[in-house]
Amino acid sequence: MTQIIILPHASLCPDGAVLEVEPGTTICDALLANDIEIEHACEKSCACTTCHVLVREGFNSLNEADELEEDQLDKAWGLEACSRLSCQAEVADTDLVVELPKYTINHAREHH
Template identity: 40%
Template sequence: MHMKASDHDHGPKTVPITFLLEDPEPLTGDASKTEVTCMGAVGENILEIALDNHINIEHACGGVCACSTCHVFLEVGEEVCSEPEDDELDRVEEAPGNQINSRLSCQTVIESESPITVKVPAWNRNAVKEVPH
């Protein structure tokens, strides 16, 4: 299942976001790309921004908060992102290695302009993902 980009206007991309990739090869196709900096917009979620910038964060449920495969660590920028809701907290609890700064990238929405840093853990992969034939 693939995430559909939201259909509302996000405005200009003015928020710098740095993705720290513990295992970049499956996410970008480039083993040397351990850090990617790009721009996001207020109103976008972290998963949308990652996918728009060719960072293939897993999202088995299509970004609807029904799994925990898009689990990331919000290293910097917690104060400029949406608060996690109960559904997200329930899903994060199921994720391996969850920490105080664990979030689902599909639910983490940028609310104001300030730099954000997100770490994508190496072990967070969908073990049952089907490979195209």
């Protein structure tokens, strides 16, 4: 199992969290399975940026972002070198520290 440390986020995860996940799981699926309701407006099809996260530690252990993900990331709010779309980033054997950005480009929050 791989550990994902989620840094505190005012509305989605106020106390932060530590998740244990199987390698191969996407960060988005790990968050959702642990009741952290990250937005995913395109139903995890890499067609939006609402599930954008910042991988503060362990970034290089993730699968490589493809061209479609890179194109979508260019539209994300608060883009950094450690940005990934959580629906595309698959966990490996290295523990991660993940920050959920304060904002998304969505004007209205969708509930799934």
